Amino acid sequence: MIVTKMSRAVMPSMDNGNGILFGGKLFSWMDEIAGIAAARYDGGKVVTVAxxxxAFRTPIPVGKYIDIVGEVISVGNTSLRVRIRVLIDRQEDIAAExxxxxxxxxxxxxxxxxxxEK
Incomplete structure (x- = not known):
C-alpha cells in the first residue's frame, strides 16, 4: 500500500490554552492526509463522508514534532477507508488515530x- 505522511512542528499558536495541540487542528491535518491518501489511490476526486x-491517546505538547501517517486500508465499490496514525517525535506510540x-x-x-486498477 501507498503511505502518505506529513510532519509538523507543534507551535504555540496551535495551543488549546493548556500547552497542548488543539484537537480540532489535529483532526483537520488528519483529514487532509487521509484525503491525499484516498485521492492518490483513486486518481480522482474524493470527498470525506465519515x-x-x-481517539486521542496522548496529549501532544507545544514544541514537539509529529508525523501524521495515512494508509488506505479497504476499498469498496464507491468508497475507501483510510487509517491515520499520529506519532510524536518518531516514537512508536500512537498519540492519536x-x-x-x-x-x-x-x-x-x-x-x-x-x-x-493499480
Whole structure:
C-alpha cells in the first residue's frame, strides 16, 4: 500500500490554552492526509463522508514534532477507508488515530466507482 505522511512542528499558536495541540487542528491535518491518501489511490476526486474510531491517546505538547501517517486500508465499490496514525517525535506510540471514509465522486459530485486498477 501507498503511505502518505506529513510532519509538523507543534507551535504555540496551535495551543488549546493548556500547552497542548488543539484537537480540532489535529483532526483537520488528519483529514487532509487521509484525503491525499484516498485521492492518490483513486486518481480522482474524493470527498470525506465519515470519521470512525477516532481517539486521542496522548496529549501532544507545544514544541514537539509529529508525523501524521495515512494508509488506505479497504476499498469498496464507491468508497475507501483510510487509517491515520499520529506519532510524536518518531516514537512508536500512537498519540492519536482515526479511520476516515471517503467516497469517489464524478464532476457533478455523484458517487462513482473507485479506480482500483493499480
Amino acid at each position: 470519521m470512525e474510531e477516532a 482515526a479511520v476516515f471514509v471517503f467516497v469517489a465522486v464524478d464532476e457533478e459530485g455523484r458517487p462513482r466507482k473507485v479506480n482500483d
